[in-house]
Amino acid sequence: IDPTNATAMSCGVFADIADRPSLVLNVDNPSYEMIPAINPSHATAFTKEEIARNDDGSVRVKVEINLGGESARELVELLTSQPLSVVEHEMVHGYANTENPKTISVVLPKLSSRRVVPLEAQLEFDEDEVFTHTNQGSTFSLESMWAQPYLSIKDSDEGILYVGAPETREYHVTFTNVEAKNIDALAYEVKTPWVNAKRELRATDNGVQVIQIVEILKSYITPREHKSPEFIALQKTLRKYCTR
Numbered sequence: 001i002d003p004t005n006a007t008a009m010s011c012g013v014f015a016d017i018a019d020r021p022s023l024v025l026n027v028d029n030p031s032y033e034m035i036p037a038i039n040p041s042h043a044t045a046f047t048k049e050e051i052a053r054n055d056d057g058s059v060r061v062k063v064e065i066n067l068g069g070e071s072a073r074e075l076v077e078l079l080t081s082q083p084l085s086v087v088e089h090e091m092v093h094g095y096a097n098t099e100n101p102k103t104i105s106v107v108l109p110k111l112s113s114r115r116v117v118p119l120e121a122q123l124e125f126d127e128d129e130v131f132t133h134t135n136q137g138s139t140f141s142l143e144s145m146w147a148q149p150y151l152s153i154k155d156s157d158e159g160i161l162y163v164g165a166p167e168t169r170e171y172h173v174t175f176t177n178v179e180a181k182n183i184d185a186l187a188y189e190v191k192t193p194w195v196n197a198k199r200e201l202r203a204t205d206n207g208v209q210v211i212q213i214v215e216i217l218k219s220y221i222t223p224r225e226h227k228s229p230e231f232i233a234l235q236k237t238l239r240k241y242c243t244r
Contacts, residue, residue, distance in 0.1 A: 044170070049095070102126045167214075176206055193230075
């Protein structure tokens with residue numbers, strides 16, 4: 001029984017109690033037992049995005065979102081505790097690349113309880129000035145916010161690093177009506193005890209497709225681990241491919 005969370009979840013483990021000791025209140029034989037850790041293959045967030053460039057430089061953005069397991073908890077909590085207009089605003093601005101998206105259409109699931117279940121959602125909106133113009137052509141920043149916790153730790157820090165709950169995130173974005181050169185230079189792959197991640201880029205007849213898959217394997221990284229050569233190598237790769 002967990003009275004501190006605002007949702008009910010029999011299909012998974014809440015992040016704030018996962019992988020922690022739990023006191024069994026048995027009068028004759030009290031004991032500590034470990035609550036299971038979140039399985040990253042069970043907590044899944046899949047996003048498919050299409051960015052269609054118009055002749056005037058604006059874009060039409062279409063987003064499909066599928067959440068499973070523990071990854072659906074946050075949206076269930078929002079949908080059952082906040083006005084629908086607030087949830088729609090947060091969802092759209094979470095994916096928009098500018099401050100003022102227009103012509104917005106949002107389809108969200110209707111929930112009758114606070115029970116965590118798999119969810120699907122669709123967003124669609126227009127944006128201006130999404131691309132930055134340079135002497136090399138138009139540019140677009142690839143989403144890599146997941147990498148920031150791994151880069152926040154410094155050599156002098158002695159504390160444990162928290163990077164978030166275990167989860168598998170898969171993000172597909174297709175830029176239609178565009179061409180790009182040297183896209184292989186943006187591809188990378190890392191495999192570590194803490195996180196696996198890779199980015200693939202493909203030139204198709206429809207445009208340019210970017211696929212990014214991130215598996216967060218461990219929530220906490222100890223000082224001994226984040227000072228290790230393997231973690232330092234991870235940081236070096238993420239600085240090269242997931243910043244600026």
